[in-house]
Structures are given as structure tokens and as C-alpha cells.
Amino acid sequence: MSKFMLRMTGIALAAFALSPGAHAQAPIKIGSPLAVTGGASFLGDPELKTLQLYIEKINGEGGVLGRKLELVSYDDGGAPDKAIGFTKRLIEEDKVDIIVGGSTTGATMAMVPLVEKAGIPFISLAGAVVIIEPVKKWVFKTPHTDRMAAEKVFEDMKKRGLTKIGLLSENSGFGQSGKKEALAVAGKYGIQIVAEEMYGPKDADVTTQLTKIKNTAGVQAIFVFGFGSGPAVVTKNIGQLGITLPHYESHGVASEEYIKLSGKAAEGVRLPAAALLVAEVLPNSDPQKPVVMGYSKTYKDRYKQDVSTFGGHAYDGLMIAVAAFKRAGSTDPAKVRDAIEQTRGFIGTGGVVNMSATDHMGLDLSAFRMLEIRNGTWTLAK
Amino acid sequence: MGRFRGLAALALIIALLPLALPNNYYYDVAIRIGMNAIIVVGLNLLIGYAGQISLGHAGFVGLGAYASAVLSSRFGWPPLAAMLFGMAAVGVIAFVVARPILRLRGHYLAMATLGLGIIIYMVLVNESAWTGGNDGMSVRPFSLLGLTLASERAWYWVTGAVLLGAILLANNIVDSPVGRALRAVHGSEVAAQVAGIDTTRYKVRVFVLSAVFASAVGSMMAHYLGFVSPQVSSFFHSIELVTMVVVGGMASTYGAVLGAAILTTLPQLLATFEGYEMITFGLILMLTVIFLPRGLLPTIAARLRKAG
Known part of the structure; x- marks a missing residue:
């Protein structure tokens, strides 16, 4: 009998922990399927390191909207079929608020139908033009195109x-x-x-x-x-x-x-x-100088490695997402999506980003x- | 005797499993298990029963996947026609290459099938005008008679049904004279020849059959995922398939299903530990070969029999 009581108490406690009061302070979840291993690991490795480093940093400074950020990353090895599985997992099981990832064009294009269907904002870290042309409602990207x-x-x-x-x-x-x-x-x-x-x-x-x-x-x-x-x-x-x-x-x-x-x-x-x-070698008057110097120093201090543009793309993606959460004032997917689309004059490592309803990358040749x-x-x- | 008991048990598991699946992600894993299991049941006929290794089976999966992708999405073929054409084409290709390849043995056979898989992979990467190259291409959903197969739930039942059909077919072959001939080839090819078995003919047949299984699943995967990339025919995928056969249990159809279940679920559990997936696969393969040379299911079954 006492054992039964103990169990009931446990269930009651668990229910309390999951009650809405505790839920309000739940972290903002950022999902990232990345090619951390395999042939495209030169992309995924610095991307993951950058996300980990800056999410830690942002949390140290108090998080976003008073909530901590939580990174949920999976290694897709650059294989689109795995990226599809992990994206389902991020959407259905982890219930992430945004996806920042997709190291390769293949993985990104495989993920696009899933995020479009689920209505989750997605900032891709892959290069090709096809990702944003034609424009897809929920899909954005940070890297320059070839x-x-x-x-x-x-x-x-x-x-x-x-x-x-x-x-x-x-x-x-x-x-x-x-x-x-x-x-x-x-x-x-x-x-x-x-x-x-x-x-x-x-x-x-x-x-x-x-x-x-x-x-x-x-x-x-x-x-x-x-x-x-x-x-x-x-x-x-x-x-x-x-x-x-x-x-x-x-x-x-x-x-x-x-x-x-x-x-x-x-x-x-x-x-x-x-x-x-x-x-x-950038002139001091260059608006990008403080951003790229800052990122480059932070990354080198932590990992004792040279920066690559790929890690920079992840930095830009994360920062655009964070700014969008703040502007939207919530993690409501539709509001966050609109906020990302309204990104103007954002200075990242890749260039100055001005997004619009017709341009989900927002970079021009000056980048x-x-x-x-x-x-x-x-x-x-x- | 036990022939239909196993099948009935599996059918029951498939029927009841959805009660324990909370969301589409779990359905996705279950579907992947089912699809891998179908390939592995076919591959097990070749590796487990006939004793012939193939390190290139992912190549056939890739051919099936791309046959469906290219024919249905670029040429507007009905998906079922594309799938059947893919299976037929893969059957013909497997038949043509099987004779020279299956005359080889041991390491040489392993090398030849490995080469075959890599050639298919290279073709899929290089013919980018048709296949989209390294970046892959999207595939339209499977539809038949105006019905479209799109939800995870629908695919779950289709995959389950195809798996049961594949097992029924495999069990029938195993229990037929062909199956006995295959096991004779596995035991001693020379002895089988002396007994009057045309060993090459049987080996070719089972090679073609397992390739067609792989091709069919390739087509299903392409439509289910809505996307194909050359990664489906990569060398690592071939190794995954062989590992499933070896771990589950050679010459055990249900062992093959168990192997597929374990090795499809494992990467999901390891997904957050980058880089350990390959090591774990290698370790499992090695430990199985050393400690459970007959594979998981046959070893457990033998223990139980001894105990009871």
C-alpha cells in the first residue's frame, strides 16, 4: 500500500513539473540537422561548433525573451534521407521552434517539403540558388550563392x-x-x-x-x-x-x-x-569589420582553429533567428517567420542582409x- | 509447422505497434525498419542461405530509387509502372552481371560486388542532367488509381504488408527444392555440383531475386521520402545492409528482420554523438562475428531450445 502511495506521489510530482507554470520558462529550441561527419564535414563541423559556442554565450547573457536557448542537433552525415528522418524528429518529437541547419544543398532541399508542411521557420546553411528560387514561404538561407x-x-x-x-x-x-x-x-x-x-x-x-x-x-x-x-x-x-x-x-x-x-x-x-x-585587411570604415573581427576572435579563442566562411553562415543564421524572436516577441512560428522576412540591415559575417518577401537570402554582390x-x-x- | 506461426506473430506485432507509436517520427522509424527489413530478407537469401557475399546491394536500391524518381518525376510515368520497370531493369542488370561475378569466390566476389556498387554510385553522381548529381532530386508522391500515398500512417501499412509478402515469398523459397539446393551450395559448392546441382544457375537466380527486392524498396523509399540522392547507393549503406544480415542471423528470415530493427533504431539513439555511428556499426559487426557467429536470433533460439 505504501509503495502504491509513493508511486502516486511520484506521478503527482511529475505532473506538477510538466504543468503550464513550469512550461512558460521552457527553453526556446533550435533544431539543427548538420553534416558533422562524412564528406561534407568541413561544412557541418564549424557550423555545429559555432552554434554551440554562441548559444552558450547567449544563455550566459540571459537568453532570449527571458528564456534559454537549447540546441538540438543531429548528424546527418550529409545524406538527405537521414536529414529527412531527423527533421521529422525535430518537428514531431523535439517540437523545435526553428530549424537552423542543413549543411548541404541536397539535405536542405530534402527538408524543404517537411518544414513547409509543418510551418516551421527554416534558415538553411547551404549554397545553391534553388533553395530560395522560387521563394518558399518558410525557407531562408544565409550563405552566398555560386x-x-x-x-x-x-x-x-x-x-x-x-x-x-x-x-x-x-x-x-x-x-x-x-x-x-x-x-x-x-x-x-x-x-x-x-x-x-x-x-x-x-x-x-x-x-x-x-x-x-x-x-x-x-x-x-x-x-x-x-x-x-x-x-x-x-x-x-x-x-x-x-x-x-x-x-x-x-x-x-x-x-x-x-x-x-x-x-x-x-x-x-x-x-x-x-x-x-x-x-x-578590411578598412576600419567597413561596417562588417567589427562583426567579422568579433566572430573570428571568439571562435579562435575557443577552438584554436582558423575560422571558415561556413561557421560564419551558422553565426549569421543563429543571429538572424535570435533577432527575429526578439522582434516577434514570441516563438509563434508564423510571427517568427514574418520577423525573419523583415530582416533589414542585419550585418553578419556573410554581408549586409536585407530580406524581403521576394528575397529570402537578402545579400547582394557587395557581400x-x-x-x-x-x-x-x-x-x-x- | 512453425512456418506460419512466425509470420502470424510478426503480423500481430505490425498490427498492434501503432498503439505504441506516439507521433509521426516513430512511424518514420518503423517504416524505415520495415523497408530495410524487406531488403535484408532478400539479401539474407543470398548471404545467409547461398553463402554468397554482396557488398554492392545499396547500388540496386539506388537504381530502383532513381528509376522511380526519374521516370515518374521527369517523364510523368505512373509511379507503379516506374517501380515495376525499375525492378525489371535491375533484374536484367543483375542477371547479366551475376554470371561472371558469381564465378568468383570469397574475397574476389566481395571485391567484384563492391566495385559494382561503386560504379552505380558514380553513374548516379555524374549523370547530373538526369539525376541531379550529388544534390539529388525530389520525387512526386506515390499515387495509384487517383489515390495518393502521402501520410506516414498509410506508408506504415503498405510497408508492413509488403514486408509480410516478402517474408512469405522468402520462406517458400527456403522450404522448396531451390532452398535446399542453395543450402547445399553454402555447405560445399563442390559437393553440391557432384550431387547434380547446377550451382551457378541457383546462385544467379537468388542474386537476381535479392537485387529485385532491393530495387522495389528503393522505389518505395524514393516516393516515401519524396527525395533521392546518390547516398542511398553509397558503400556505407551496403555495409549497413550486410551488417543487418550478420547481426540478425544468417539463414534466418526473422533474424534478418530483427537485424534491420536493431540497426535502424541504433543510429537514432546515437544521432547526437557525431562520428560514433560508424565505430558502433563496426564494433557490432565484429563482436557478432566473434561471439555470435550464427547471429542474434539463431543463437537465442538454440539457447532456448537447449534450456527447454
């Missing part, structure tokens, strides 16, 4: 009077998506692509393709669209072949590693990059800086 990178490069070429170019793209998701966008927007800037070649991400020699581009009549510049170590091989080959044409790279090589691997051949290479990578490599380091191109 189309913007191509446009930034073509804008610079136009300024220098270069109109006939050779396009060398990498046979990878990143390179092929970049090639598609580059071909789509070239006409807008009066750029003619006279030679078009491809290379594999693990190729040790690209001189054949480069020689073909070099020997194309009238070619005035080379544009390489690739990611990681492949473009460094291309750059070295360009040096070995003695090609002196102006050389452009995409934002995919915006890391110290690229300069290290390419050595002297990287001199004079131009590329579009987010302000975050050149935090130190990219045109850099030139001089004396083995990044400088702002004039």
Missing part, C-alpha cells in the same frame, strides 16, 4: 575590359553547379566563354586542359571554378606553363591553404570572398570582396 560568385568575377572582368574567357571547372558538385551558374550569367556582363574545360578534383596534372585554353584564339582570361586542393594544382600548372593571362578563382579557394599549396604561382590571382576571410593575392597574402583588389 551565381553571386560568378557575377562578382564577371563584374571585375568587365571593369578590366576582359570579354573572352576560358572556363575551367571542377568535376564535383561545387564545380559543376558553379559552371552552370557561370554559363547562365556570363551574357549579362557581356562575357563570352570561348573555351570550356573540366578537371577532376584529384587530378595531379591539368596541363592538357590549360594548353587547350591557352591556344584558343582570342582568350583573355582564365576562370577556374573549383574547391579545395584541385585549384592549387591548376594554379601551379599555370605557373609552369608560363601562362600570363589574368587568372580568376572562385570563392571555393578562399583559404590560407590555397596560397600555401600554390606558392609563387598564386601571385596576382583574383577571387571573390566573404569579408570574414580578410577581417584584418563579396574582390581579393588579389600579393606577396603571398590577401589584399583587396583595386
